[in-house]
Amino acid sequence: MVTINSIKRGIVIDHIEAGQGVKIFNYLGLDKADFTVALIKNATSKKHGKKDIIKIENVIDFDLTVLGLIDSNITINIIEEEVIIEKIKPELPKRVEDIIKCKNPRCVTSVERDIVHRFVLVDRKKGQYRCEYCDEIYHFLEV
C-alpha cells in the first residue's frame, strides 16, 4: 500500500467511517485501477477518532448518490495543482432508482424482471428508505 502525501491532480475522499473505505474503494473499481490510488485505513481523525481516506491520482467519474448511500458523512475533495479546488458533501438522495434492489422475496420487484426498483427516503438521520412497492424499510448505510 502506497501513501500519497500530496496529489497533483485527482480526488481525495476524506472522513470515511473507519471500515467503510474498502466498500467505496471496491465500488469505484479502484482495485483494478492502473493509476495511483491509496486506501488509508484507521487514520487518526480530530473529530471522530478513526477514519478511512481514499486518495486517487486521477480524475474519475463517480456517482455521488451511491457514495452518499454508502457513507453520507464523507467529504470529497477535488484537487488540481496540489490545491483543493472543490469540496463536495454528498447528501442522501430523496429518491433512489435502480441502485439498490429490494430483498423482500414477496415484493413485485423480485418477481418481475423489468421493473424499476424505487425507494423513498423516510428518515434522513437514520438513512432509512422505503421500497415503493412493498413498503419494506431499508437502512442503506448497513448494506
Ligand SMILES: [Zn+2]
Ligand atoms: Zn420491495
